[in-house]
Amino acid sequence: MRIEFDRDVCIGMFQCVAEWEGGFERDSNAGKAVLVDSEEVEEGVFSRDVPEDAELDAKFAARSCPVDAIRVYEDGEQVV
Numbered sequence: 001m002r003i004e005f006d007r008d009v010c011i012g013m014f015q016c017v018a019e020w021e022g023g024f025e026r027d028s029n030a031g032k033a034v035l036v037d038s039e040e041v042e043e044g045v046f047s048r049d050v051p052e053d054a055e056l057d058a059k060f061a062a063r064s065c066p067v068d069a070i071r072v073y074e075d076g077e078q079v080v
């Protein structure tokens with residue numbers, strides 16, 4: 001499973017941080033979330049693999065985002 005985070009879309013509500021502790025962190029200065037251990041795959045878009053034991057949390061984080069800044073992919077197909 002892979003997760004993708006669009007930093008430009010993020011409005012810093014930090015629900016994702018509450019849902020997936022360790023996956024997302026707050027950047028309170030910027031008012032944006034940070035996807036921990038991710039790489040920037042295109043400008044402003046960050047991606048990383050999701051460890052098996054964090055898959056539920058990652059999905060909840062994606063669902064909780066009010067502006068759909070987080071997407072989750074399984075085998076290349078978007079699931080959230």
Ligand code: SF4
Binds near residue numbers: 017067069
């Ligand atoms: S829930 Fe969405 S808008 Fe809020 S900090 Fe996370 S990515 Fe940004």
